[in-house]
Amino acid sequence: MDKWRAAVTAPVEARAWRELGYALTMPLMAGAGLVYLLVVLLCGLMAANIVGLPLLALSVRGARGLGAANRGLARALTGVRVPAPAPFRSEPGLLNRMMAALGEVAGWRAIIHSLVRLPAAVLAFAVAAGLWGGGLFLLVSPPWWPAVVAGPVLLVLAPWGVRLALVPELKLVRTLLGPAPGTARIQALERTRALAVDDAAAALRRIERDLHDGTAARLVTLAMSLGMAQEELAEAHEPDRLERARSLVDSAHRTAKETLTELRDLIHGIHPPALDKGLEIAVATLAARSPLPVELDTDLPERPSPAVESIAFYCTAELLANVAKHSGARRASVEVRSRNGRLRLLVFDDGHGGAAMDHETGTGLRGLADRVHMVDGHLDLRSPAGGPTMISIDLPLHV
Structure with a gap:
């Protein structure tokens, strides 16, 4: 019923009118692109002299503006969001700027888009005019x-x-007006490196804070207790002084044991000892400690690299903790498998769903996604209202 209602109401939806406007505007934009292409070709023919080469560089450089206009129009009227290419960069100096402009990949890609989009523009315009125009003509005939x-x-x-x-045109927009494949990969690697640096800095700050606020304070207390006990023992001529010294030594002993426990927990936080025996044993330990029944299915013919094992372990621990605290689930399951050089972690629960990765309600999941992206992995969340929730994490087996 909903599908039939959507089909009937489609002509009066705002999206339909925006897409119609885009289809009717495309020939104008394509014509502007062809004029610009003729300018580029003219400058190219003149490039043999001292005037034509700078004009060609300016034309290629200016083509970025044409590409930006086409991206903006596609975003405004069709909702297709294409990331902008990398900013223009060049060494100082007029000659360096001119040579950088001539080699501007984004500018040449925008010029190519102006050349090859004409058939797509004609197709979209013809379909829009035929269906909308023909329908209106027959309606008023x-x-x-x-x-x-x-x-x-x-x-x-x-x-x-x-x-x-509009599919062919939008495919061209995504392919030619966004970052070049190599550039997109470089940008992804730069973001991954930034995430890795931030994560390492946060881990160091956490360790420093734990050492300063916990372990260091206990060691100071231990030293003071031992100093006071030493003073008491030096003048221990009375039974009450001996008893006081014994009490101070006992307190120092307890402090020393508590400090050792904190240090052991801190070391375990850096590298969980359960991972020494492999990811399968570590995940089985997490499942056994969960307050909910957890069904476990693991198949790892090849052991992942330590960094991948650590990320998979912490993701599993965090996700099982979220299930126990927030989901209202009665059971959960964890699946860990490796195939074709990739490791796949799947955590499922039968709770009420509604999990999100936005910055307001899903900061924990956002942190996990950032940690996964550091090794070129991917986190996928499916958690409709009412449940169930399924989170899959795809990681490279080796980094």
Whole structure:
């Protein structure tokens, strides 16, 4: 029923009108692109002299603006968001700027888009004009039963036809007006490196804080207790002084044991000892300690690298803790498998769902996603309201 209602109401939806506007605007943008292409070609023919080469560089440099306009139009009217290419960079000096502009990949890609988009623009315009225009014409034509039927049918089909006809153009926008594949990979690596640096800095700050506020304070207390006991023993001529010294030594002994426990916990936080025996044993330990029944399924013919094991372990620990605290689930399951050089971790629970990764309600999951991205992994969350929740993490087996 909902599908039929959506089909009938599609012609009056705002999205349909925006896509119609995009289809009708495309020939104008394509024409502007062709004019710009002619300018580039003219500058290229003149490039043999001292004037033509700078003009060609300016034309290629300016093509970024044309690409930005096309990206903005696609985003405003179709909702397709294409990231901007990397900023233009060059060494100081007029000659360096000119040579950098001539080698501007983003500018040349925008020029290529202007050249190859014309067939896609003609297709989208023809479909929009045929379906919308034909439907409106038949709707207002003199009463004739084929027109009375065909007009509304064309208007109902028009939004879906235009949406389908825009697929080639939007594919070109994503392919040619965004970052080049190599550039996108470099940007992803730069973000990953930044996340790794931030994560390492946060870990160091946490260790420093734990040592300063916990272990160091206990060691100071231990030293003071031992000093006071030493003073008492030096003048221990009375039974009450001996008893006081014995009490101070006992207190120092307890402090020493508590300090050792804190140090052991701190060391375990840096590298869980359960991982010494492999990820399968470590995950089994987490499942056994969970307050909820956890079904475990592991299959790791090849052991992952230590960094991947550590990330998978901490993700499993955090996700099982979230299940126990927030999901209201009665049971959970954990699956860890490796195939074709990738490790896949799947955590499922039958709780009430609604988990999110936004910065306001899902900071824990966002932190896990950032940790996974550091090794070129991916976290996928499926948690509809009412449940269940399934979180899958894909990691490289070796880094």
